[in-house]
Amino acid sequence: MKLESKLSEVGMNLKSSLIRELLKYASVPGSISFGGGVPDPNTFPRHELAEIAKEVIEKEYAYTLQYNTTEGDDELAKQMIKLLERVYGITGLDRSNLLFTTGSQQALDLLARVLLDRDSICFVEFPVYLGAASAFRMTFTKFETIPLLDDGMDVDYLERKLKELDQAGKLKHVKFIYTVPNFHNPAGVTMSLEKRKRLIEIAERYDIPILEDDPYGLLRFEGEHLPSLYKLAGPDRVILLNTFSKILTPGLRIGVIVGHADIVRKATLAKQAADLCSPSLNQRMAARFLERYDLLEYLKPGIELYRKKKDTMIKALEENFSDIKGAKWVNPQGGLFVWFTLPEGYDTMEMFDIAKEKKIYYIPGQAFTIDDSKSSSMRLSFCLPPEEKIIEGVKRLKEVVVEYGKKKGLI
């Protein structure tokens, strides 16, 4: 069988993600990796989850070991509705507004499937969250990218683009604006309240849905909590994606779509064909955890740990890179990532060869572009390495930058 001749267009176009390929090297002994965005397993409530797992299998086996409904666990839905009210001040939700998914990656995929066609246009931020781009890309949609500034997306740019598309008669093809408003992955920036309001105003005017992805919202180190787009504009305008991956544990693979019942229903039907249901066990475990423990209290030590690590990384960047003119970094108010940009002329993908030699790993900015274009930026994740490794890693990174800079005649 010649497989090539049997593949679909999707099948032919699928390529391994850059991140995956790069991170293969990160397991070499002596390596320091700022690559992966995975939480520190020591922040997971393992004892509590172990007890809960045993209990819900023993006592609720007829649910936890059986097929789930496609919509997911009703008990988790109750807890989630409470949590959304407590944390986001979102009210008026009922069961029909929630669909639990296999991580928020599946939420992105399901929404792409029910919203995007080949001739559709979706707006994403630049740099873009890679997982979203890979899910949306499977539909062969067209992308428009909105540059990210220090206070979130360039809404003026968005407005101009929408106006252009409107004048060209293409507005009907625009299906949604995708945004990660809090502690953006990879850019680290947070959308200001003013921009949130303007984004909503623009989206209302052109009647474009907003897809708000908020995996990190609860991981705030400093500054004030800002209202979610969903809270500000409601289900007629915004679909909110949330996940337990960064606030409880990624291993349970629980994401959730919060939105208008009509769109949730369509995503549910797509999920039915995509995997029938996600495991009941994992969802019931999360439900019981939320019932018994105060998630916000439980999160505090983890947030403190990440804040310290972030401060350590920012300090190390200041100490090492203040003499590189034009080097700059975003100091995030939360989340897991620092976005680090080198002066013009640097190509962080090309530079990666030197990084590999020095056993320090990052994700080149190129991984977060739609068109695979060169980038002088990189994503640095501070969540996994211990503080002394962060310090050592940034030192190595400096050596990498200097060596590459000299080779290229940039310094």
Added chain:
Amino acid sequence: MKLESKLSEVGMNLKSSLIRELLKYASVPGSISFGGGVPDPNTFPRHELAEIAKEVIEKEYAYTLQYNTTEGDDELAKQMIKLLERVYGITGLDRSNLLFTTGSQQALDLLARVLLDRDSICFVEFPVYLGAASAFRMTFTKFETIPLLDDGMDVDYLERKLKELDQAGKLKHVKFIYTVPNFHNPAGVTMSLEKRKRLIEIAERYDIPILEDDPYGLLRFEGEHLPSLYKLAGPDRVILLNTFSKILTPGLRIGVIVGHADIVRKATLAKQAADLCSPSLNQRMAARFLERYDLLEYLKPGIELYRKKKDTMIKALEENFSDIKGAKWVNPQGGLFVWFTLPEGYDTMEMFDIAKEKKIYYIPGQAFTIDDSKSSSMRLSFCLPPEEKIIEGVKRLKEVVVEYGKKKGLI
């Protein structure tokens, strides 16, 4: 926001499955349901799984609560390779031949995505497994249906169709032949060894991949185990789908694609975009269960239970329906379903209204057609109701058939 104007073609086409709609009624008190194909939860090894869950969360939390690889658990892969050798006699497999999925529904969806285009043709059996049809349909592929006979698909029909397509220059659009060779859902039939060989010979001649879906293979009540198509023809011709849903528990949501490394890799890339990974916890639980317990021994009481229930159902059908000329049923050698066909003129969908009144539920054959056409057949599942309910249920079914038959002037 007017949602309709934002939906993709997929989004617009998604409809709730007939089964879901029908089974909503089945929870009415006093109902007897032959509808759902879910296993009896009392067959689940809950004590063993509860212990294992606690242990793997406590001791292996850095794996079980963390993101999984897209490919899935290596330990489960080891156990699965052993199991496939022991049960199917399949040898020569390594890690690159296996992708774990969220149930085999996700396997169907991923393979559809990497193989099927809008102008593709896929062959399915008639009646068709509904889950496969719904996954394939999302790609807008065209279907060709091969009638099922008592000893499996009508391979002569398949051969004629392929010849026609070849002569019409359309052979290149045929992407695969999908089959459930053992204890077919819904038809209950098993493909004979002779037909397996002929199917492979035809598929080889026309160079068409075979998608072999075998969720029930280990649930054999009687008769000899027949070699799998994968065993007979190998990975260059056959992609094998398997699942733990019917042999361990559906709640873990573990399916597996077994095939040529190239196709497994493409499906893995599609899964990366679709949900990143399935939960590590569930896969490690299954791995430890397979390590510690003899799955085939563990399965014996469950198989015996299902065999008894099946015998009870067949006996009840004989007792109640021998006087309805032209009524016939497949006596399955394993699995979970009896396919029951009434004489011409019966429309089991229309008849369902009477069944609802008498609180007896089945799945009308129409649910298993590609084009939603009328059917005089129905699927009866014997796995969940206790034996006395099976006897009572078949009696009610007889009343339904008589009432409908009289109303329509059929008896």
